[in-house]
Amino acid sequence: xxxxxxxxxxxxxxxxxxxxxxxxxxxxxxxxxxxxxxxxxxxxxxxxxxxxxxxxxxxxxxxxxxxxxxxxxxxxxxxxxxxxxxxxxxxxxxxxxxxxxxxxxxxxxxxxxxxxxxxxxxxxxxxxxxxxxxxxxxxxxxxxxxxxxxxxxxxxxxxxxxxxxxxxxxxxxxxxxxxxxxxxxxxxxxxxxxxxxxxxxxxxxxxxxxxxxxxxxxxxxxxxxxxxxxxxxxxxxxxxxxxxxxxxxxxxxxxxxxxxxxxxxxxxxxxxxxxxxxxxxxxxxxxxxxxxxxxxxxxxxxxxxxxxxxxxxxxxxxxxxxxxxxxxxxxxxxxxxxxxxxxxxxxxx
Amino acid sequence: xxxxxxxxxxxxxxxxxxxxxxxxxxxxxxxxxxxxxxxxxxxxxxxxxxxxxxxxxxxxxxxxxxxxxxxxxxxxxxxxxxxxxxxxxxxxxxxxxxxxxxxxxxxxxxxxxxxxxxxxxxxxxxxxxxxxxxxxxxxxxxxxxxxxxxxxxxxxxxxxxxxxxxxxxxxxxxxxxxxxxxxxxxxxxxxxxxxxxxxxxxxxxxxxxxxxxxxxxxxxxxxxxxxxxxxxxxxxxxxxxxxxxxxxxxxxxxxxxxxxxxxxxxxxxxxxxxxxxxxxxxxxxxxxxxxxxxxxxxxxxxxxxxxxxxxxxxxxxxxxxxxxxxxxxxxxxxxxxxxxxxxxxxxxxxxxxxxxxxxxxxxxxxxxxxxxxxxxxxxxxxxxxxxxxxxxxxxxxxxxxxxxxxxxxxxxxxxxxxxxxxxxxxxxxxxxxxxxxxxxxxxxxxxxxxxxxxxxxxxxxxxxxxxxxxxxxxxxxxxxxxxxxxxxxxxxxxxxxxxxxxxxxxxxxxxxxxxxxxxxxxxxxxxxxxxxxxxxxxxxxxxxxxxxxxxxxxxxxxxxxxxxxxxxxxxxxxxxxxxxxxxxxxxxxxxxxxxxxxxx
Numbered sequence: 001x002x003x004x005x006x007x008x009x010x011x012x013x014x015x016x017x018x019x020x021x022x023x024x025x026x027x028x029x030x031x032x033x034x035x036x037x038x039x040x041x042x043x044x045x046x047x048x049x050x051x052x053x054x055x056x057x058x059x060x061x062x063x064x065x066x067x068x069x070x071x072x073x074x075x076x077x078x079x080x081x082x083x084x085x086x087x088x089x090x091x092x093x094x095x096x097x098x099x100x101x102x103x104x105x106x107x108x109x110x111x112x113x114x115x116x117x118x119x120x121x122x123x124x125x126x127x128x129x130x131x132x133x134x135x136x137x138x139x140x141x142x143x144x145x146x147x148x149x150x151x152x153x154x155x156x157x158x159x160x161x162x163x164x165x166x167x168x169x170x171x172x173x174x175x176x177x178x179x180x181x182x183x184x185x186x187x188x189x190x191x192x193x194x195x196x197x198x199x200x201x202x203x204x205x206x207x208x209x210x211x212x213x214x215x216x217x218x219x220x221x222x223x224x225x226x227x228x229x230x231x232x233x234x235x236x237x238x239x240x241x242x243x244x245x246x247x248x249x250x251x252x253x254x255x256x257x258x259x260x261x262x263x264x265x266x267x268x269x270x271x272x273x274x275x276x277x278x279x280x281x282x283x284x285x286x287x288x289x290x291x292x293x294x295x296x297x298x299x300x301x302x303x304x305x306x307x308x309x310x311x312x313x314x315x316x317x318x319x320x321x322x323x324x325x326x327x328x329x330x331x332x333x334x335x336x337x338x339x340x341x342x343x344x345x346x347x348x349x
Numbered sequence: 350x351x352x353x354x355x356x357x358x359x360x361x362x363x364x365x366x367x368x369x370x371x372x373x374x375x376x377x378x379x380x381x382x383x384x385x386x387x388x389x390x391x392x393x394x395x396x397x398x399x400x401x402x403x404x405x406x407x408x409x410x411x412x413x414x415x416x417x418x419x420x421x422x423x424x425x426x427x428x429x430x431x432x433x434x435x436x437x438x439x440x441x442x443x444x445x446x447x448x449x450x451x452x453x454x455x456x457x458x459x460x461x462x463x464x465x466x467x468x469x470x471x472x473x474x475x476x477x478x479x480x481x482x483x484x485x486x487x488x489x490x491x492x493x494x495x496x497x498x499x500x501x502x503x504x505x506x507x508x509x510x511x512x513x514x515x516x517x518x519x520x521x522x523x524x525x526x527x528x529x530x531x532x533x534x535x536x537x538x539x540x541x542x543x544x545x546x547x548x549x550x551x552x553x554x555x556x557x558x559x560x561x562x563x564x565x566x567x568x569x570x571x572x573x574x575x576x577x578x579x580x581x582x583x584x585x586x587x588x589x590x591x592x593x594x595x596x597x598x599x600x601x602x603x604x605x606x607x608x609x610x611x612x613x614x615x616x617x618x619x620x621x622x623x624x625x626x627x628x629x630x631x632x633x634x635x636x637x638x639x640x641x642x643x644x645x646x647x648x649x650x651x652x653x654x655x656x657x658x659x660x661x662x663x664x665x666x667x668x669x670x671x672x673x674x675x676x677x678x679x680x681x682x683x684x685x686x687x688x689x690x691x692x693x694x695x696x697x698x699x700x701x702x703x704x705x706x707x708x709x710x711x712x713x714x715x716x717x718x719x720x721x722x723x724x725x726x727x728x729x730x731x732x733x734x735x736x737x738x739x740x741x742x743x744x745x746x747x748x749x750x751x752x753x754x755x756x757x758x759x760x761x762x763x764x765x766x767x768x769x770x771x772x773x774x775x776x777x778x779x780x781x782x783x784x785x786x787x788x789x790x791x792x793x794x795x796x797x798x799x800x801x802x803x804x805x806x807x808x809x810x811x812x813x814x815x816x817x818x819x820x821x822x823x824x825x826x827x828x829x830x831x832x833x834x835x836x837x838x839x840x841x842x843x844x845x846x847x848x849x850x851x852x853x854x855x856x857x858x859x860x861x862x863x864x865x866x867x868x869x870x871x872x873x874x875x876x877x878x879x880x881x882x883x884x885x886x887x888x889x890x891x892x893x894x895x896x897x898x899x900x901x902x903x904x905x906x907x908x909x910x911x912x913x914x915x916x917x918x919x920x921x922x923x924x925x926x927x928x929x930x931x932x933x934x935x936x937x938x939x940x941x942x943x944x945x946x947x948x949x
Contacts, residue, residue, distance in 0.1 A: 039816070046867075077686075078815050078863065083464070084571050090460040093555075093564035093816070106464050144463070180576040183391030183468075190388070197382075198393045199757055200576035206690045209948070210754030 036256055037070040038249075041079035041088070042098035049279055051075045054098060057272035064264050069257065082106065089146070089250040096249035098152065102182070104246050108140045110329035117241045118313045119337060123281065126242055128340035133333055140329075147254045149266055150273030154243035155219035155284045160232040162214040164299050168312050174215035177204055184324050192316055208232060219243050220287040221280070229296050235288075238301045238309060247273055360413075364406055364794040365787045368586060371399045371579060372770075375763035379756045393576060394468055396759065398477045400579040401570070404805065405484035407582075407798020408544075412488045416795045417542035418803055418853065426539065435539045437496050441506050442536030444492030445513040446545040449552055449562065451485040452514070456563035457570055458482060481570065517556075526557040544799075544806040547856065551809035560816065565809035572808040572859075577683050580762040581631075582797040584676050587762075587769045588630030589793035590786075591740070592639040594772075594779035599737040600625065601643055606733035609723030615651045616711025619644045620665050620704050627669030629743065631676030637666040637902040645907065652720045656917045661711065663903040663914060664921035667891040668704055671696030671884055674747050674765065677854055679758070680804075681884060684862040687876045689758055690751070691948060695877040695939040699885055699932040706928045710920065739772045800855060807856040811863055820867050827868045834872040838933050841865065842886055849890020850897040857887055874936075877949070881939040885929050892918050892925065 040058070044050040051073075058071030079085060079094060082103025088094040097103070105111045114133070120126040130151060138148045165171050171194060178186050178196040189196035197213050207213045208231035216223075216232060217240055223229045247269050257265060292298065301309065321327055374392050381387030389395070411417050426435050462475040489510070496506035516525070530553055537546040551565040572578065591597075604618040611617065622644065627636045641662050648658035670677055673693040682689040734741070747765050750756040756764060774782040780789060814820065831837045845865075849857060862883070869879040891899040894915045904911045932938055943949045 072818060074815065074818075078820075079812075080571050083466075084567070087457065087460050087464065087570075088564070088567055090463060091456055091563040091567055092561045093567065106466070109465075180393035183394055187390055195382075197757075203577070203688070203757060206688045207754065207757065209690070210752060212754040212757060 035068055035070040036253075037072060038095045038253060038257075039072045039074065039093075040096045040098070041074040041085050041094050043077045043081065043100065044075050044098060046075040048075075050098075050276060053272055053275050053279070057268055060268045061265060064268070065261050069261065069265070089248070092250070092252065094250075095253040096247065098247050099245055100154075101244040101246070102179075104141070104148075104248060107144050107146050107248070108137075109324075110140055110326045111137060112325055113329040113333040114244055115241050116313070116317070116325075116330070116333070118238070118310055119334065120242065121239065121341070125337060125340050128343070129333060129336045130244075132336045132340075133329075136329075136332070141248070142251065145251045147249050147251050149247045149249060149269035152245040152247065152273045152276045153280055154245060155221055155280050155287075156239040157217045157219050157241050157243055158238060159215055159217050159236040159240065160223050160229060160296075161234045161236065162211075162232050164234045164297070165215065165236045166299050166301060167305055168308055171215065175211075175213045177207065177213045177216040188316060188320060188324065191319065192312060204228070217241075219280075219284075220291055221283060223296075224287050224290055224294075229291055229294060233296050234299055235291065235296050236299045236301060238306070360406060360410055361787070361791045364403070364410060365790050367399055367403050367406065368582070368790045368794060371396060371403065371582060372586075372763050372766045374399070375579075375757075375760045376767055379760040379764065391468060391470075394474075396579045397576060398468070398474070400582060400801070401477070402480055403582050403794060403797055404801035405480050405798070407794040407796075408802040409484045409487055409491075409798070410791070411795045411799040411802070412491050414795055417544060417799050419537075419540050419542050433497075437502060437506065439536050439539050439541035440492045440496035441509045442533060442549070443541045443545040444489050444496065444506060445510045446533075446549040446552065447485050447489040447492060448510050448514055449517075450548055450566060450569075451482050451489060452517075453552070453563045453566035454481040454485055454569070456561065457566045460563075460567075478570065481566070517562075521557045521559060523557070526553050529553050543853070543856070544803040547803065547810045548806035551806070551813050554810075554813045555816070558817070564812060564816070565806075568809045568812040569805035572805045575683055577679065577689075577758060578801075580679055580759050581676055581801070582794070583759075583762040583766040584631055584674060584679075585797050585800070586790060586793040587743075587766045588635055589796070590766075590769050590773050590780065590789055591626075591629060592635050593785075593789050594777060596737075596740045596779075597622075597626065597639050597643055599733075600740055601640070601647070603733045603737040603741070605647075605723075606726070606729045610725035611712070612722060613708070613712030613715030613720070614722065615647060615720070616653065616661060616715060617708040619648065619661055620668055620707045620711065623662075623665035624669035624672060624700070624704055625744075627667060628672035628675045629669075636669075637662065637899060637906055641666070641903065641906045652718060653714065654718075657714055659903065659907060659909060659914060660917035660919075660921050661707070662907075663899045663918050664707060664892055664925065666899045666902065667888045668707065669700070670888045671700035671703075671881065674744065674762070677858065677884060677887070678880075680855060680858050681862060681880050684858055685866050685876065685880060687880055691877050691943060692880050694942050694946070694948065696881050696884065698938050698942055699881050699928075702931065702938060703885070703888070703925055703928045706924050707921065710924050739776055743768060743772075803853070804855050804859055807859040811860050814860075815863060820864050823864055824868050824871055828871065831872075834874065835934070837868065837872045838874070838882070841869070841882065842929065842933055845883060845886035846890050846893055849887040850893035850895075852890075853898070854887055854891075857890075858883075875940055875949070877943065878936045878939045882929075882933050885932050889922070889925050889929050892922055894918075 038061070040054070042054065044054065054073055054075070058073055061069045061071050079088065082097075082099050083106050085094060085097040085099060086103055086106040089097065101111055101115050114130065120129065134151070141148045159165055159171070161171075161174055163170075163173075165174060175195045175197050176189065178189060178198050180198040180200050182198075186196050186198050197207070199207055199213065204213070204216060205226065205228065208216065208228055214232070216228060218226075218228065220235070223232075223235070229235075254262070288298070317330075321330055374389055374396055378388050378392050408417075426432050458475050458478050458481070461478050462473070464474075466474045468474060468477070493503055493506045493510065497503050519525070530550065533546055533549045533553070537543060548565055548569075551568075552562050555562050555564050600622050601618070604622045605615070608614040608618045608621065623636050623640055626640055630636060630639075645658055645662050648661065649655065653661075669675060678692050678696060679689055681687070682692050743765060746768065747761050750764060751758065751761045770786065773780045774786055780786050827837065831840065845861070848861060852860070865883060866876070866879065870876065874882075891897045894900065895911070900911055900914050900918070903909065904914055940949065
């Protein structure tokens with residue numbers, strides 16, 4: 001079709017149109033003297049509380065460094081999803097990111113040891129384990145060229161389903177959303193006898209509507225904000241896994257930051273992470289209340305049924321040990337978890 | 350210069366295999382789901398990588414065949430020495446861009462190697478990703494070989510490209526950046542591919558800010574890796590196959606039998622058949638080419654004046670842009686992150702409105718002229734429906750599969766592609782599965798390659814806009830200077846109309862969406878409504894002088910001067926323009942159906 005050569009019209013005029021107005025504005029940034037610009041990207045939605053906290057952290061960097069550091073934030077995934085962000089940090093086109101654990105696992109797969117489903121019964125067990133694991137994890141990340149400045153969390157992921165799900169057997173009747181792209185994870189679900197349906201995240205809302213998927217695992221806040229609960233009005237009250245995340249900066253950038261400023265940056269990032277964590281812990285019970293008010297039924301899981309779920313995971317762990325998850329980190333995390341659980345048991349008595 | 354035929358046929362067979370795999374893999378998932386979850390492990394990653402291969406191998410084929418999208422201005426250059434020089438110059442410019450991109454993409458491959466992700470059968474992704482530098486490097490070679498027929502000329506081209514390449518060692522300065530940008534724009538006006546302009550501009554801008562230029566290559570990879578994108582090659586192939594079969598003829602026959610009885614029936618028919626065909630083929634301009642020659646004589650035969658007929662065919666060429674399963678809508682939903690089905694539902698009433706407005710105008714003209722009317726013959730309708738039943742069943746089947754949750758968007762597209770092949774090769778036997786089909790798929794893949802490369806390079810430019818926070822500055826500007834959403838919408842209409850006329854629709858969506866969406870949201874416009882406004886405006890932009898795409902296509906298809914067409918489309922511009930204004934200021938048109946269905 002000879003036509004295709006022609007049908008673009010004068011595309012290039014666009015470049016002119018786009019190009020002319022903003023070119024003069026560029027020197028304004030370039031002329032930020034010797035300021036080091038730190039470009040931070042994240043999936044956190046623009047305008048959210050999370051976004052606000054990050055912005056405040058950025059202005060703190062700018063003022064505390066007296067303008068030697070400049071801060072640019074790209075929220076809402078405009079710079080790509082987590083895997084893209086890690087790739088861009090490696091290429092040096094981005095400097096830092098607030099990533100999900102899935103994103104951090106693109107730096108080092110061992111991080112996934114923290115997200116073994118049902119491994120942690122509550123916040124306290126997870127906190128205790130994370131605290132002891134963190135030095136080693138930070139070292140692993142640093143060896144891969146990144147510096148981890150702090151951990152965040154986005155609430156416990158629970159199952160939201162179209163019909164009530166209490167036991168693993170109930171779940172086997174569901175069509176469960178999994179991320180397109182995480183093939184190994186999908187395989188795990190299949191091996192355990194479930195029906196995962198890999199889809200791009202943009203299709204979740206539609207797929208819930210049409211019934212292509214009938215179950216999704218998400219934190220209560222997500223279910224509420226994205227209004228998925230309308231299609232999947234049953235929440236299985238099972239703390240499946242914590243949505244962990246972390247603030248990560250490329251090591252090359254970290255070393256560009258003048259040494260006298262690094263403690264300030266680290267402390268400020270740590271504080272922001274703590275605020276984010278507090279925020280999500282406070283909002284969790286409120287979100288669940290709001291869900292209930294909107295007609296979501298909470299399906300309790302305890303006693304023998306909880307054991308069924310745990311046994312299921314226990315059965316899968318040997319299959320992923322050494323393959324999906326590196327052996328040493330997984331074993332260490334679970335051992336620390338057991339110690340933490342023991343301490344808690346003792347202090348409970 | 351032509352490459353050895355063995356290289357060409359090898360790459361062509363490779364492409365056909367890629368296409369068939371891309372069709373089969375989602376289908377296996379779709380058919381296997383009810384059958385006890387039979388599946389191909391990691392199929393989603395495979396389809397993404399296949400699309401990635403199609404983009405680059407297809408892009409290479411497009412380079413070999415000289416099928417990249419270029420500007421029409423190139424045709425104005427006289428032959429002889431001037432022509433030879435401009436060929437040399439454009440080849441050097443395009444070659445320089447692909448050379449630098451090759452280097453940039455090596456960086457991306459190395460980063461991926463560190464990421465260490467593997468396909469489900471253990472093949473590291475960085476290995477498959479290497480197709481990007483490989484094909485870009487080969488494209489550079491092709492551009493060098495094409496620059497000149499003499500060895501001396503080619504050596505000069507190589508030297509020039511090396512010179513551009515070595516700029517990477519220089520500290521970037523505004524003057525050089527400006528100079529390069531001007532050179533690049535000139536080369537594009539003289540006929541260098543548009544993708545080179547998009548990517549080149551991105552490279553220059555990033556380089557100017559001392560950001561590693563791998564940013565552009567990373568963005569190219571990111572777009573092609575998007576999970577919904579494989580739908581684009583599949584639906585493009587479907588449109589291509591349909592256009593090569595007797596489908597246009599059968600559809601015209603069907604609509605004629607159905608609508609011929611009413612006043613202006615033929616005019617309505619043209620609108621309806623063009624809308625259906627555009628929806629199926631994705632609004633890439635195939636409609637005027639495939640249907641124009643068929644319906645234009647029918648209009649004249651029925652006594653419609655030539656001016657009206659030309660205007661109608663030109664205007665109808667993009668009418669179906671809002672109807673499912675049109676690619677433009679899917680692409681917008683990918684870029685703007687709006688659910689595809691909501692956008693299709695939202696676009697239904699506005700799309701119909703535009704169609705009805707054009708039809709009413711046709712009826713009015715026909716009543717004035719007292720054109721002949723056909724008797725309504727139910728038997729004729731039945732037989733024509735029966736004849737066109739397979740083509741008509743494609744959109745119905747797609748809607749059913751997707752709407753009932755049996756299949757995802759990608760699976761639905763794969764099904765549509767396979768179904769169309771089945772119809773073309775085995776039911777109507779318009780295409781021979783061995784003799785004709787591979788050729789058609791190769792032709793389609795050159796277009797797919799050209800489009801995907803252009804898309805991803807436009808994405809490279811967009812990523813600069815995002816990196817430089819241009820959308821934020823624009824938003825700030827809009828907030829400071831525009832205080833009412835109504836004014837914002839009017840400005841949006843004008844800007845989109847003008848840009849829509851000079852831009853190819855896919856790159857328009859990729860480059861403009863990230864700029865428009867945040868402002869629209871800030872003014873409280875519903876994302877679906879905004880998407881419909883956006884697409885309806887681009888649809889109108891196709892008709893907008895001086896260089897709207899449909900004007901160009903019509904002018905070349907019917908051999909009429911552009912200036913004559915300008916006059917012919919004025920009534921349609923006014924009619925569709927008022928339709929677009931209605932769509933813009935009456936949100937209920939876009940959102941009413943969704944509200945009624947309880948979807949928003």
